[in-house]
Amino acid sequence: MNMNNSEKRITPVISVVVPVYNVEAWLSECLDSIIAQSISDMEIICVDDGSTDNSPEILKEYAARDERIRVITQENRGVSEARNCGAREAKGEFLYFMDSDDIIEPEALELCINDMKKRNLEYVCFNAVGFADSQDKVEVAERMNERYYTRTLNDKKVYTGKELFHELSVKTSVVVTVWSCVILRSAFIDNGLWFRPGVVYEDEFWMFSALMSMTRCSCINRVLYKNRIRNNSITQSKYTFSHSYGPFSAACDIREYIANHTDCINKEDNGNYEYKRIVTLQQIAVNRYRSLCEEEKAKRFDLAPDERTLFEQMVVYPSWIYKTLSVLTEEKQELAKQNAALQQEKEELLFKVKKLKRQKKKLKRRIEKIKESSAYCIGNVITYLPKKIKAMFAK
Numbered sequence: 001m002n003m004n005n006s007e008k009r010i011t012p013v014i015s016v017v018v019p020v021y022n023v024e025a026w027l028s029e030c031l032d033s034i035i036a037q038s039i040s041d042m043e044i045i046c047v048d049d050g051s052t053d054n055s056p057e058i059l060k061e062y063a064a065r066d067e068r069i070r071v072i073t074q075e076n077r078g079v080s081e082a083r084n085c086g087a088r089e090a091k092g093e094f095l096y097f098m099d100s101d102d103i104i105e106p107e108a109l110e111l112c113i114n115d116m117k118k119r120n121l122e123y124v125c126f127n128a129v130g131f132a133d134s135q136d137k138v139e140v141a142e143r144m145n146e147r148y149y150t151r152t153l154n155d156k157k158v159y160t161g162k163e164l165f166h167e168l169s170v171k172t173s174v175v176v177t178v179w180s181c182v183i184l185r186s187a188f189i190d191n192g193l194w195f196r197p198g199v200v201y202e203d204e205f206w207m208f209s210a211l212m213s214m215t216r217c218s219c220i221n222r223v224l225y226k227n228r229i230r231n232n233s234i235t236q237s238k239y240t241f242s243h244s245y246g247p248f249s250a251a252c253d254i255r256e257y258i259a260n261h262t263d264c265i266n267k268e269d270n271g272n273y274e275y276k277r278i279v280t281l282q283q284i285a286v287n288r289y290r291s292l293c294e295e296e297k298a299k300r301f302d303l304a305p306d307e308r309t310l311f312e313q314m315v316v317y318p319s320w321i322y323k324t325l326s327v328l329t330e331e332k333q334e335l336a337k338q339n340a341a342l343q344q345e346k347e348e349l350l351f352k353v354k355k356l357k358r359q360k361k362k363l364k365r366r367i368e369k370i371k372e373s374s375a376y377c378i379g380n381v382i383t384y385l386p387k388k389i390k391a392m393f394a395k
Helices: 027-035 055-065 079-089 108-119 135-147 161-170 185-190 202-213 241-260 272-290 294-302 305-316 319-372 374-394
Strands: 014-020 042-049 069-074 094-097 123-132 181-184 217-229
Touching: 014 027, 014 079, 014 108, 027 042, 027 055, 042 055, 042 079, 055 069, 069 079, 079 094, 094 108, 094 185, 108 123, 108 181, 108 217, 123 135, 135 217, 161 202, 161 217, 161 272, 181 185, 202 241, 241 272, 241 294, 241 305, 272 305, 294 305, 319 374
Parallel strands: 014 042, 014 094, 042 069, 123 217
Antiparallel strands: 094 181, 123 181
């Protein structure tokens, strides 16, 4: 492992850790957004995770221009190892992990740090917006923005991590992205919040265990981050066995954490949302496994015997999930039939309404013609005097 720049430096307020792997097209934009932060008291630790493109040269160029940037080079070990490496080297009071193809707003870190210092917080999260890197990702970005990225919390309240997780779960806005929060570095170290190496969905368990460990948390209800939705990123690439194994592994880790920390269960609803998170991850693993080709599915045989047995019980042959999916499919089909019947009834009613409107117009025209006729005028003259006499008697 190689490191540039001298170790002689004043302890910064915040350490920004950026794992880098083959992102030459977007790396400069990312680094520029960090350098442009309204707070300058920071160190920027870029961990080159064995890039084979021009990323290392870009890092060297930026490190030469800005003494706050440190570049650490390691063999390709994955994003979790890169983050762990950066966190071990970090000296700042606060810690922030950023993805190397994204953009952070200029005032983001200063807002977070000021809020954390003012209210003695260990953890603060903020909102993000997804943007498409290509036309074929526009729909994905819109869907993410509509259903996922935005949290709506009481930003005046200080939550415990358990309360925050529960509140986010109730509002269906648990955002499991490490780049949407700033954490106190001592809390990261003391609670052993290292990332699990070698798995996709590494943010899932990290976010769960981080929140369950915190005592003072809050949220900034502002969009402070732009997440690039692009092809060939870890989450947007074609599914492989790792995309099924990742959520399975996260589900197992969360289940084990709950077993060892029974106090993390929310007593008001008997841990409904904590266990629901496990079920959600298991369903993701099942759905992704079912979409794999046979060659990718066969990679489960590479797992250790005990883990393979558990994987097959939870993902390959999860009878209860298939039963649930079957029931949901039947319900969906029934709802489709009901919807079709309602649609037909609606069309029939619309046809009747149009028919009545046409009849009304015809009657109106007939009445107008009658009023214009000489017979109608004579009738008015003949009935005028009787109507007047009747009105007088009525009074």
